[in-house]
Amino acid sequence: MPDTQGNHFRYYVGPRAAGAGDGSATAAFDSVGTVIEHIAHTHARSQPGATKLRGHDRVDICRLADRAGNSRGAARPRYRFYVDPLGSGLARATGTAKLPWPDLETAVAGLEQLDRRGAIPLDPGECLSLHVREVFSATPVDRAKRRRETIARYVLLCVTLTMVVPLVLILTHLVAKAWPVLSPSFIFENPHNNMSAGGVWAPLVGTFYLVFISLLAAAPIGVLAGVYLNEYAGDNWFTRIVNLAVLNLAGVPSIVHALFGVGAFVMFAGMGYSVLAAACTLAIMTLPVIISSTREALASVPMTFREACWNMGASRWQTIRTIVLPNSISGILTGVILQVSRAAGETAPILFTGAAYFMNVPNRGLRYFLPYSLNDSFMALSYHLHVMLTQVKGASSEQIARGEAIPLEHLQYGTAVVLIGLVLVVNSFSIGLRMFLRTRKKW
Amino acid sequence: MSSGKLESSVTSSRPGGPARANLGEPHGALPQQASPSPPMATTSNIPLVPAPPAAPLPASPRPRRRLQWMHRLPELLIESLIRLCGWSAILFVFGIFFFVFREGAPFLFGGLDLKEFFTTSNWNPVSDTPHYGILGLLAGTLSVTVLSMVIAVPLGLGAAVYVSEFSTPKLREFLKIAIEMLAAIPSIVWGFIAYMILNPIIIEVTGAPVGVNILNAGIILALMSVPVIVSVGEDALKAVPDGYREAALALGASRWEIVYRVLFPAAKNGLLAAVLLGVGRAIGETMAVLMATGHANQIPHSVLDRVQTLTATIAAELGETVQGDDHYRVLFVIGILLFAIAFIVNLTADLVVKGIRGKQNA
Numbered sequence: 001m002p003d004t005q006g007n008h009f010r011y012y013v014g015p016r017a018a019g020a021g022d023g024s025a026t027a028a029f030d031s032v033g034t035v036i037e038h039i040a041h042t043h044a045r046s047q048p049g050a051t052k053l054r055g056h057d058r059v060d061i062c063r064l065a066d067r068a069g070n071s072r073g074a075a076r077p078r079y080r081f082y083v084d085p086l087g088s089g090l091a092r093a094t095g096t097a098k099l100p101w102p103d104l105e106t107a108v109a110g111l112e113q114l115d116r117r118g119a120i121p122l123d124p125g126e127c128l129s130l131h132v133r134e135v136f137s138a139t140p141v142d143r144a145k146r147r148r149e150t151i152a153r154y155v156l157l158c159v160t161l162t163m164v165v166p167l168v169l170i171l172t173h174l175v176a177k178a179w180p181v182l183s184p185s186f187i188f189e190n191p192h193n194n195m196s197a198g199g200v201w202a203p204l205v206g207t208f209y210l211v212f213i214s215l216l217a218a219a220p221i222g223v224l225a226g227v228y229l230n231e232y233a234g235d236n237w238f239t240r241i242v243n244l245a246v247l248n249l250a251g252v253p254s255i256v257h258a259l260f261g262v263g264a265f266v267m268f269a270g271m272g273y274s275v276l277a278a279a280c281t282l283a284i285m286t287l288p289v290i291i292s293s294t295r296e297a298l299a300s301v302p303m304t305f306r307e308a309c310w311n312m313g314a315s316r317w318q319t320i321r322t323i324v325l326p327n328s329i330s331g332i333l334t335g336v337i338l339q340v341s342r343a344a345g346e347t348a349p350i351l352f353t354g355a356a357y358f359m360n361v362p363n364r365g366l367r368y369f370l371p372y373s374l375n376d377s378f379m380a381l382s383y384h385l386h387v388m389l390t391q392v393k394g395a396s397s398e399q400i401a402r403g404e405a406i407p408l409e410h411l412q413y414g415t416a417v418v419l420i421g422l423v424l425v426v427n428s429f430s431i432g433l434r435m436f437l438r439t440r441k442k443w
Numbered sequence: 444m445s446s447g448k449l450e451s452s453v454t455s456s457r458p459g460g461p462a463r464a465n466l467g468e469p470h471g472a473l474p475q476q477a478s479p480s481p482p483m484a485t486t487s488n489i490p491l492v493p494a495p496p497a498a499p500l501p502a503s504p505r506p507r508r509r510l511q512w513m514h515r516l517p518e519l520l521i522e523s524l525i526r527l528c529g530w531s532a533i534l535f536v537f538g539i540f541f542f543v544f545r546e547g548a549p550f551l552f553g554g555l556d557l558k559e560f561f562t563t564s565n566w567n568p569v570s571d572t573p574h575y576g577i578l579g580l581l582a583g584t585l586s587v588t589v590l591s592m593v594i595a596v597p598l599g600l601g602a603a604v605y606v607s608e609f610s611t612p613k614l615r616e617f618l619k620i621a622i623e624m625l626a627a628i629p630s631i632v633w634g635f636i637a638y639m640i641l642n643p644i645i646i647e648v649t650g651a652p653v654g655v656n657i658l659n660a661g662i663i664l665a666l667m668s669v670p671v672i673v674s675v676g677e678d679a680l681k682a683v684p685d686g687y688r689e690a691a692l693a694l695g696a697s698r699w700e701i702v703y704r705v706l707f708p709a710a711k712n713g714l715l716a717a718v719l720l721g722v723g724r725a726i727g728e729t730m731a732v733l734m735a736t737g738h739a740n741q742i743p744h745s746v747l748d749r750v751q752t753l754t755a756t757i758a759a760e761l762g763e764t765v766q767g768d769d770h771y772r773v774l775f776v777i778g779i780l781l782f783a784i785a786f787i788v789n790l791t792a793d794l795v796v797k798g799i800r801g802k803q804n805a
Contacts, residue, residue, distance in 0.1 A: 145697045145700070146697060148697070148699055148700075149697040149698050149699040149700075152609075152698075152699040152702070153605075153609050153698075153699075155601070156601045156602070156604055156605035156609060157605060157609070157610075159597070159598055159601035159602055159605065160601065160602040160605045160606065160610075160618055162598060163598060163602055163621070163622065163625060163666070163669055163673075164618065164621045164622075164625075166666060167621060167624060167625050167628075170636055170640070173640060174636075220528075221528045221531060222528075224524060224525045224528035224529070225525075225528040225529045225531060225532060227525050227528075227529075228525045228526055228528060228529025228530075229529055231525075232522070232525060232526065232529065233529065241533060242529060242530065242532055242533060243793075244789075244790070244793055245532040245533040245535070245536045246532045247789050247792075247793055248536050248785070248786055248789050248790075249532055249535055249536055249539075250789075251720070251723045251727070251785045251786075251788065251789040252536075252539060252727070252782060252785050253726065253727025253728070253729065253754055253781050253782075253785055254630075254727065254728075254729055254730075255727070255729040255754045255757050255758055255778070255781070256539065256543060256727075256778050256781050256782050256785070257539070258757075258758075258761075259542075259543045259546070259757065259761075259774070259775055259778040260538070260539040260542050260543055262546070262761075263542030263543055263545060263546045263775070264538060264542040267766075268542065284535050284539075287532070287535065288532070291532065315518060316522070317518045317521055317522055318518075341627055342627075344629070345627070345628070345629025345630070345631065345632070346629065346630075347629070347630065347631040347729075347730045348630070348729040348730055348754075348758055351758060351761075351762070352761050352762060382629055382631045383631075385631050385632070385635060386631055386634075386730065389634070389635060389638060389639075389734070390734075409639075412635070412639065413639075416632055416635045419629060419631070419632060420628060420629070420632050423627050423628070423629055424624060424627060424628075427623065427624065427627040428624075431620055431623065
């Protein structure tokens with residue numbers, strides 16, 4: 001048996017080879033090569049029941065000094081080699097301290113090669129040591145910890161991807177299904193033949209109307225409310241109530257907004273079933289988005305800007321007008337654009353306040369561009385999709401064959417793609433603006 | 444200006460003089476002083492030189508005051524406008540409650556049997572003897588919400604943790620954009636997806652006779668509320684001070700241990716608020732559930748049953764009612780109920796978040 005002190009194994013190579021030695025001082029091996037072979041058998045990880053080497057372990061190969069075998073080798077080994085699982089791990093590892101072998105198998109192969117080349121001659125009393133480094137090497141606890149972390153990382157990545165993958169799949173599926181009808185004429189034509197043919201122009205214009213009017217109402221109020229909350233409101237109970245109101249406004253279900261629109265605008269304010277009533281309902285619904293994004297944009301302007309301005313003798317409003325708003329206008333715009341995309345997609349609030357099932361809009365003339373007056377009901381893209389999905393009967397196959405109609409499914413997918421495209425384009429614009437701003441930010 | 448030049452040359456001729464050191468101190472406390480610009484330096488040094496005799500002011504204060512007034516007036520106007528807009532949020536919330544209540548109240552206090560309303564599932568407002576029992580609708584809303592949260596909470600919180608703690612900055616940017624896109628998809632399009640895409644898939648996989656059911660609505664609602672949970676949850680995790688992470692790292696914790704042992708307890712309330720806001724979104728969703736649930740009033744027994752929710756009932760039936768009759772008013776009563784639920788959920792979320800703020804400050 002080799003000399004073993006804890007995790008320190010020492011094998012002897014003697015001039016007095018005793019045939020099948022076991023590496024002890026009294027029965028030494030006959031050559032360094034044999035020792036290396038022995039190490040490969042007893043310590044390598046792949047061997048069952050082997051004494052595996054771990055961090056801080058060390059194997060020495062010593063040539064006995066004299067025939068009596070009473071020398072225990074030199075105190076300082078002549079050669080040092082290193083094994084480090086966390087070392088370079090490169091194929092060109094040479095076993096030096098800088099380029100340690102990654103594992104014992106490589107180490108054994110490397111030592112064998114060196115021995116065969118005669119690069120590691122051992123004089124009597126000299127020693128070769130192979131260190132397994134502990135520094136930064138993983139203990140079993142560490143290894144388990146790292147394994148758990150890797151598992152967690154990949155599980156969480158998968159979880160995240162389960163949200164991204166459906167998005168991509170859905171979008172590609174929608175576009176693929178709608179491909180046959182997607183053309184400029186689909187966008188610029190009005191629906192006709194009981195909505196079994198034509199495009200989405202009238203609903204698209206209605207959506208533009210709706211969004212534009214709601215923006216006119218919501219943007220000034222929202223931005224000013226954001227200014228109030230960030231610049232004027234003190235830290236008191238009243239501000240907390242205002243904040244709570246904004247939060248609640250954002251959380252009210254869209255159908256309740258619709259009921260409010262019916263009660264307040266359609267009936268109480270006498271707007272009737274119209275673009276105006278629907279736009280006002282939407283404006284109140286999207287107000288909290290604008291308020292909170294305005295607040296965020298204003299809060300990102302450093303306080304020192306304001307202080308500098310106040311020091312020049314400017315009043316609060318002058319500071320806001322000349323310093324705070326110009327420095328945050330793009331952030332505010334981002335929020336307003338986001339509101340546009342949200343307003344364009346909403347269906348529930350316009351359901352009972354102004355959206356029409358169908359309106360006959362001519363394909364030319366001024367009324368092609370301005371089909372609705374403020375007091376008219378209107379077609380909107382989102383409601384149009386709802387109608388196409390639930391109430392429109394598809395054209396007969398003869399009509400389709402004669403080219404008078406388009407298969408219903410194509411129309412449905414086409415409408416959905418136009419709506420989603422509109423929303424996503426507006427949204428990407430907002431995201432792009434935000435990213436552009438971040439690169440330009442000077443503070 | 445000439446005096447400014449003069450005294451700045453004076454200071455530069457004797458830098459670090461005792462007078463300069465003393466006078467410079469209070470200004471040094473200001474953050475702007477890190478890189479003083481020339482005009483700032485001159486103003487800070489003004490006390491060094493004897494002030495030149497002040498030029499006599501114009502002896503007529505009256506026009507000056509009028510000028511001030513003319514400047515002040517628009518400012519006062521605009522400031523009061525800003526305040527008004529700020530307070531309008533309260534006005535609108537009260538307005539919503541008031542107008543919905545105004546339409547629903549006549550029936551709520553006259554004619555509606557509250558016991559029948561909440562404890563039976565017989566919703567039959569158009570028969571000769573109308574019945575208004577919303578138990579089935581409540582069960583529908585509840586089942587769909589619970590299923591969607593069972594799917595969305597692990598997904599949303601997992602994604603929030605990944606985005607906030609594990610991903611590289613580039614990947615994080617990409618994921619956040621993807622999540623934003625997911626949030627931007629209109630609810631009617633989700634309904635379309637449920638009806639046209641998920642419906643046949645569910646029929647195929649489960650063998651159910653109809654694919655628009657609780658399972659369908661749960662999946663769709665989960666995808667809809669996940670972005671809310673992710674963004675609020677990520678904010679909650681980001682709000683945990685970096686010192687916590689660094690301390691845990693210094694103790695040898697792995698990233699997962701930091702998340703599990705440090706961030707979760709520290710951001711508990713914020714994450715709870717994220718879940719609550721997700722719940723709020725799921726309860727309030729209308730168009731997608733209208734199309735995805737199958738819209739059949741019954742107490743569900745399995746996830747493959749069709750149900751009808753509170754929101755979808757309003758959306759489907761308000762158009763058919765005669766304004767002012769009982770059916771019309773009972774839908775507004777449901778609206779009041781939904782408003783109250785949303786209010787409670789949001790208030791709880793707010794209090795939960797405020798709770799941690801208070802504790803952290805203490």
